Structures are given as structure tokens and as C-alpha cells.
Amino acid sequence: MRLPPLSLASASPRRAELLRQLDLDFQIIPSVATEVFDEHLSPLELCQLNAHRKARAIAKKHPDALVLGADTLVFLEGDIMGKPSDIAGAQRMLGRLQGRTHQVVTGVSLIHLRALRERIFAASTVVTFHPLTAEQINVYLSKMNPLDKAGAYAIQEHGDTIVSEISGSFSNVVGLPIEMLKEEIRGWEQR
Numbered sequence: 001m002r003l004p005p006l007s008l009a010s011a012s013p014r015r016a017e018l019l020r021q022l023d024l025d026f027q028i029i030p031s032v033a034t035e036v037f038d039e040h041l042s043p044l045e046l047c048q049l050n051a052h053r054k055a056r057a058i059a060k061k062h063p064d065a066l067v068l069g070a071d072t073l074v075f076l077e078g079d080i081m082g083k084p085s086d087i088a089g090a091q092r093m094l095g096r097l098q099g100r101t102h103q104v105v106t107g108v109s110l111i112h113l114r115a116l117r118e119r120i121f122a123a124s125t126v127v128t129f130h131p132l133t134a135e136q137i138n139v140y141l142s143k144m145n146p147l148d149k150a151g152a153y154a155i156q157e158h159g160d161t162i163v164s165e166i167s168g169s170f171s172n173v174v175g176l177p178i179e180m181l182k183e184e185i186r187g188w189e190q191r
Contacts, residue, residue: 002189003024003066003185003188003189004064004065004066004112004115004188005027005062005064005065005066006024006025006026006027006065006066006067006068007026007027007028007029007058007062007065007066007067007068008026008027008028008029008068009029009030009031009054009055009057009058009067009068009069009070010028010030010031010054010068010069010070011028011030012070012148012175014154014156014174014175014176015070015175015176016028018171018174018175018176018178019068019176019178019181021178022178022181022182022185024185026068029058029061029062029067031053031054031055031057031058031069032057033050033053033054033056033057033069034053035050035053035071036049036050036053037080037082043073043075043080043103043105043124044105044107044122044124046071046073046080046105046107047071047072047073047105047106047107047122048071048107048108048109048120048121048122049107050071050107051069051070051071051106051107051108051109051120051122052069052107052109052111052118052120053069054069054070054071054109055067055068055069055109055110055111055118056069056109056111059111059112059113060113062113063113063114064113064114065112066110066111066112066188067109067110067111067112067113068108068109068110068181069108069109069111070106070107070108070109070175070176071106071107072104072105072106072107072150072172072175072176073104073105073150074093074097074102074103074104074150074151075102075103075104075105076096076097076100076102076103081093081096081097081102081150081151081152082150083147083148083149083150083152084146084147084152085147086147087141087146087147089152090141090146090147090152091134091137091138091141091152093146093151093152093153094129094132094137094140094141094146094152094153094162095132095134095137097129097151097153098129098130098131098132098137098162099129099130099131099132100128100129101126101127101128101129102126102127102128102129102151103124103125103126103127104124104125104126104127104150104151104172104173105122105123105124105125106122106123106172106175106176106177107120107121107122108120108121108122108123108176108177108180108181108184110184110185110188112188117188119184119187121180121184122177123168123169123172123177123180124168124172125166125167125168125169125170125172125173126166126167126168127155127163127165127166127167127173128163128164128165128166129162129163129164130161130162130163130164132162136161136162139161140153140158140161140162143157143158144157144158154174155170155173155174156174
């Protein structure tokens with residue numbers, strides 16, 4: 001059994017690293033699809049919609065490939081926390097998250113256009129931060145680049161200094177729910 005050629009519609013090195021853990025051959029074709037932010041959608045719906053938009057944009061150009069799109073966002077009390085635009089924005093985000101519990105959602109879309117098959121799903125992980133001072137936040141930010149990360153943090157980069165507890169998939173917080181994806185990929189193998 002084998003998969004159709006697999007394409008990752010993301011420039012995220014973290015997603016590529018997670019996908020390599022499944023021991024799959026794939027190519028990286030970053031999607032430039034515009035992300036939608038609609039307050040009428042639930043966190044799961046919003047991430048699934050954006051993942052689908054990313055995957056579909058690449059699938060249209062590569063119809064014989066199985067295209068994987070993903071979108072990860074941080075939600076705090078209904079507010080979307082995407083990627084900060086600057087360090088001051090990252091400081092504000094971490095200041096809001098400190099001492100509180102939030103939700104990290106990743107939507108995933110698998111599309112094989114030639115076979116007219118698609119599957120969209122999402123995973124949600126609950127993350128609680130330690131109480132943090134402004135100085136602790138600045139020390140954390142000095143150790144990593146927060147500007148390409150939803151919520152301005154990376155759990156895999158010194159996460160133990162800011163995160164006190166997680167409930168759910170760790171890899172989902174990194175950017176791809178690898179446990180769910182592994183099960184989904186099995187359904188795409190060809191005989």
C-alpha cells in the first residue's frame with residue numbers, strides 16, 4: 001500500500017518536522033491563500049476553513065497530489081490570538097495568557113483533487129500558563145522568535161518556562177495533531 005504523492009501546503013518548519021515523524025515522503029509547497037477571520041465561526045470551524053483554503057489553493061495546481069493544509073490559532077475567552085506583528089504585540093499576548101488557560105486549535109485539510117476526495121478535521125488542546133512577570137515574559141521572548149507563532153509562543157521552545165499544564169495533543173500545540181493525522185493518512189493509502 002502507498003500514498004499518492006504528498007504535498008505540505010505550509011512553509012512552517014515545525015509542521016514539516018512533525019510530518020517527518022510519520023516517516024512519509026512529501027514535498028513542501030507553501031500556500032499563499034488568504035486566511036479568513038470570522039467571529040461568527042467557532043474556533044474549530046475557523047481553523048478548518050483556513051486549512052481547507054490553504055490545501056485547496058495548492059490542490060488546484062497539483063491535482064494528482066494528496067495535499068495537506070493546516071491552520072493553528074490560539075483562542076482566549078473567544079478572542080483569536082494569531083501571530084503578533086512585533087515584539088510589543090508578543091509581550092501583550094503573553095501578558096494576557098499568563099496565569100490563564102486557553103485553547104489551541106489546529107484545523108487540517110487533506111485533498112486529493114483528481115480522486116475527488118477530501119477530509120477536514122480539527123484538534124483542540126487546552127493549555128495553562130504559569131503566572132508570569134513582565135521580566136519573565138521578556139526573558140522567554142529573548143530565547144525564541146515569537147513573530148511566526150500563533151499566540152507568540154512555541155511550546156517546544158522553552159515551553160516549560162511558561163506552560164504549567166496541557167490537556168490534549170502536544171503536537172497539536174506545535175502545529176499539527178500528529179496522532180489524528182496518522183490515523184487519517186491510513187485511509188488515503190492506495191492498493
